[in-house]
Amino acid sequence: MSAETPLWEVFIRPRNGLSHRHVGSVHAADEVLAIQAARDVYTRRGEGLSIWVVPSAAITASDPDAKGEMFEPAESKIYRHPTFYDIPDEVGHM
Amino acid sequence: MYSQGLIGAHHEVEETPEFLAAFQRRIDAEEKIEPNDPMPEAYRKTLIRQIGQHAHSEIVGMLPEGNWITRAPSLRRKAALLAKVQDEGGHGLYLYAAAETLGVSREEMTEQLHDGRAKFSSIFNYPTLSWADIGAIGWLVDGAAIMNQIPLCRCSYGPYARAMIRVCKEESFHQRQGYEIMMTLARGTPEQKAMAQDALDRLWQPALMMFGPHDSDSAHGEQSMKWKIKRFTNDELRQRFVDATVPQAEYLGLTIPDSDLKWNEERGHYDFGPIDWNEFWRVVKGGGPMTRDRVRDRRKAWEDGAWVREAALAHAAKRRARAAAAAKTAAE
Ligand SMILES: [Fe+2]
Ligand SMILES: [Fe+2]
Numbered sequence: 533m534s535a536e537t538p539l540w541e542v543f544i545r546p547r548n549g550l551s552h553r554h555v556g557s558v559h560a561a562d563e564v565l566a567i568q569a570a571r572d573v574y575t576r577r578g579e580g581l582s583i584w585v586v587p588s589a590a591i592t593a594s595d596p597d598a599k600g601e602m603f604e605p606a607e608s609k610i611y612r613h614p615t616f617y618d619i620p621d622e623v624g625h626m
Numbered sequence: 627m628y629s630q631g632l633i634g635a636h637h638e639v640e641e642t643p644e645f646l647a648a649f650q651r652r653i654d655a656e657e658k659i660e661p662n663d664p665m666p667e668a669y670r671k672t673l674i675r676q677i678g679q680h681a682h683s684e685i686v687g688m689l690p691e692g693n694w695i696t697r698a699p700s701l702r703r704k705a706a707l708l709a710k711v712q713d714e715g716g717h718g719l720y721l722y723a724a725a726e727t728l729g730v731s732r733e734e735m736t737e738q739l740h741d742g743r744a745k746f747s748s749i750f751n752y753p754t755l756s757w758a759d760i761g762a763i764g765w766l767v768d769g770a771a772i773m774n775q776i777p778l779c780r781c782s783y784g785p786y787a788r789a790m791i792r793v794c795k796e797e798s799f800h801q802r803q804g805y806e807i808m809m810t811l812a813r814g815t816p817e818q819k820a821m822a823q824d825a826l827d828r829l830w831q832p833a834l835m836m837f838g839p840h841d842s843d844s845a846h847g848e849q850s851m852k853w854k855i856k857r858f859t860n861d862e863l864r865q866r867f868v869d870a871t872v873p874q875a876e877y878l879g880l881t882i883p884d885s886d887l888k889w890n891e892e893r894g895h896y897d898f899g900p901i902d903w904n905e906f907w908r909v910v911k912g913g914g915p916m917t918r919d920r921v922r923d924r925r926k927a928w929e930d931g932a933w934v935r936e937a938a939l940a941h942a943a944k945r946r947a948r949a950a951a952a953a954k955t956a957a958e
Contacts, residue, residue: 535939536733539726556789557723559732561938562945573719576712577796596662 539588540566544580639664658784661727681721683747690754720789751914758825764804766833777857812878827883837864
């Protein structure tokens with residue numbers, strides 16, 4: 533089996549004013565080739581103005597098995613949402 | 627379409643009845659399954675096989691059309707065909723990346739294609755004998771692919787569904803450029819019209835076979851429907867394709883080579899004649915007219931490109947070493 537070519541994650545900014553968004557991945561030996569491959573694979577129809585490539589191995593992800601503990605507190609704290617508070621209609625939009 | 631770095635967590639799950647029931651509940655609730663989520667091994671294996679086969683089909687599909695790029699009859703046609711074939715390469719890459727999120731490497735998939743363990747769409751086992759075949763492929767083969775792929779945009783596996791959304795956005799141009807070629811030929815000289823008819827005659831049955839075997843003979847069909855990997859059965863999709871394509875052939879003034887083809891008022895669908903399933907299975911098992919050539923050409927492309935991949939990796943390693951040495955000197 534031949535040596536594996538590293539994997540890169542590709543992020544593209546569709547236009548100025550928007551954030552870069554993850555669009556997919558490419559295999560490439562280095563960052564120069566990764567940018568070229570990303571351009572050919574993900575921007576054949578004017579999908580973006582700027583590309584970031586990041587070695588996939590450099591990404592640290594949260595543990596999917598810890599999804600419960602990790603994100604549950606956000607859901608139970610309903611007082612973080614505006615609808616938790618009763619404001620009479622007379623006050624107007626707030 | 628997802629990071630391998632994010633999927634190192636792939637661990638076996640114990641497939642208790644409770645686990646399987648909970649997984650099915652997620653599917654039934656239309657929740658997307660993502661790379662890190664626990665999933666039954668059979669779900670993972672089915673997807674690896676299907677996405678891999680789909681990716682190989684895109685890549686192998688570049689060969690019959692690539693065959694005509696240098697002989698396209700005008701610059702307009704050549705530019706369009708070149709762009710289409712490049713798109714198919716892109717489709718293959720989106721799909722390989724989606725399969726990789728399930729824990730199979732690109733190199734492994736490539737080897738499976740090259741040694742015959744992995745299949746590709748039966749349609750690409752046929753030769754492209756004339757320029758009209760390029761028109762017929764865009765019209766019929768990309769048309770059939772669209773029928774297949776649109777429901778896959780809602781597939782339960784997130785990375786596959788996302789890859790299909792990108793692919794579907796690009797397919798429409800493929801079918802339209804093919805139909806335009808057919809239109810030009812059908813309105814041309816009698817010889818040109820005969821070329822178009824000949825391409826339709828040869829590719830019609832193979833196009834119908836693209837949807838796979840009859841539902842009753844489909845090995846993975848039922849489970850795939852249950853897991854919402856597939857949304858429609860092979861026969862349902864084939865019927866849709868026939869219904870959509872017959873009026874398009876009529877518009878061209880071409881005749882679909884099927885004497886049993888006729889509108890069935892009661893069903894609201896076209897009835898069509900039997901498909902030569904012996905031929906289908908012969909092709910699927912590697913006996914298609916071009917099967918050996920296709921695999922040989924893919925293998926040759928892979929082997930001829932090996933030095934480029936190796937050189938790029940060696941160059942990257944050298945640059946890394948140089949940068950490390952420079953950083954060390956600067957620190958001293
Ligand atoms: Fe495609
Ligand atoms: Fe296509």
